[in-house]
Amino acid sequence: MKLVLANPRGFCAGVYMAIDVVDQLLDICPGEPIFVFHEIVHNRHVVERFRARGVRFVEEIAEVPDGSIVVFSAHGVSPAIREEARAKRLAAIDATCPLVTKVHAEAIRYARKGFQILLVGHRHHQEVIGTLGEAPDAIQIVESPRDIPSLVVTDPKKLIYLTQTTLSLDDAAVIIDALKLAFPEIKDPPAGDICYATTNRQTAVRAIAPSCDLVLVVGSANSSNSVRLTEIAANVGTPARLIDDASEIDPKWFAGVETLLVTAGASAPEDLVRGVIQALVTRCGAEVEQHDIRHEAVEFGLPGTLKAAMRDRGIDPSGRRIVRGDDGAAMREWFEKEGIGFRTVDMTVRGETMSG
Numbered sequence: 001m002k003l004v005l006a007n008p009r010g011f012c013a014g015v016y017m018a019i020d021v022v023d024q025l026l027d028i029c030p031g032e033p034i035f036v037f038h039e040i041v042h043n044r045h046v047v048e049r050f051r052a053r054g055v056r057f058v059e060e061i062a063e064v065p066d067g068s069i070v071v072f073s074a075h076g077v078s079p080a081i082r083e084e085a086r087a088k089r090l091a092a093i094d095a096t097c098p099l100v101t102k103v104h105a106e107a108i109r110y111a112r113k114g115f116q117i118l119l120v121g122h123r124h125h126q127e128v129i130g131t132l133g134e135a136p137d138a139i140q141i142v143e144s145p146r147d148i149p150s151l152v153v154t155d156p157k158k159l160i161y162l163t164q165t166t167l168s169l170d171d172a173a174v175i176i177d178a179l180k181l182a183f184p185e186i187k188d189p190p191a192g193d194i195c196y197a198t199t200n201r202q203t204a205v206r207a208i209a210p211s212c213d214l215v216l217v218v219g220s221a222n223s224s225n226s227v228r229l230t231e232i233a234a235n236v237g238t239p240a241r242l243i244d245d246a247s248e249i250d251p252k253w254f255a256g257v258e259t260l261l262v263t264a265g266a267s268a269p270e271d272l273v274r275g276v277i278q279a280l281v282t283r284c285g286a287e288v289e290q291h292d293i294r295h296e297a298v299e300f301g302l303p304g305t306l307k308a309a310m311r312d313r314g315i316d317p318s319g320r321r322i323v324r325g326d327d328g329a330a331m332r333e334w335f336e337k338e339g340i341g342f343r344t345v346d347m348t349v350r351g352e353t354m355s356g
């Protein structure tokens, strides 16, 4: 069996930053309880690992004792949550991904200009709940074209759509086309809201999956962008399985599979991908090839609220950021150490690099 590794896959800049925030807090506040509102990122292993280091995850601000440290997750929160945190005098550290914050800012800006906003996304996703909270009177949520007949639009000239950052590009295009058909004057967002990481991981699956017999996506079931990768594979006619880690692999899946694509959602750690590769090589003698579709060079700095907390503790925030190493070099070293045959196939368009 040939195992093709999609590149890019796994952690995005927002996830690196959010995890870095909690890591830094554990470092600068030894012994202090650290609470995180909602899962810091949607990955079971990431959450369990932090839990094992003493971090407590809550779904209500009321669960956090007055005056404690609370981290807002990468998905962002509504102003009502921020207000609750203020009322309890919590030291709030904001690990919201800047690309989610951008959508919040657009919602605020267009609501202030008197626009009605159609927010394309999943109603119960933490990110959509947060964005909705910025302008609840101006925003209506659209999950599918079926929602369009029940929308209440008072002035079709003052209408804009925004989207959740982690949608399927295919599904979003269908919904947006339907919105444009129903409301021809609807405005596009100033810049596409589906983020670079979601776009790149989906682009890689769309490019590689058609030549594969099966796709394995490493990610958790509550990770929107991971689930979307399985859907993109299915859309191009290749069955896909979502797995949290190697322990969920069922050897029965590989009957008749000659080429397998492995990818990972934006919140899935690379060590879990390596575990999957190792299991497949051991069980099926897979040969590994990485297909580079795009190179990414996006990084976010530590949030201002964390830097302020560092200064309050007499710590200089400059240089505190965990610098990412060269993922490609680390991977090559790992393959060598494990004695696994590996080669890279450059499928980028003129070495295209995404800078976000």
Ligand code: SF4
Residues within 6 Å of the ligand: 012, 013, 014, 015, 074, 097, 098, 099, 100, 165, 166, 195, 196, 197, 198, 225, 266
């Ligand atoms: S998937 Fe996109 S929006 Fe979400 S944390 Fe990553 S970069 Fe930010």
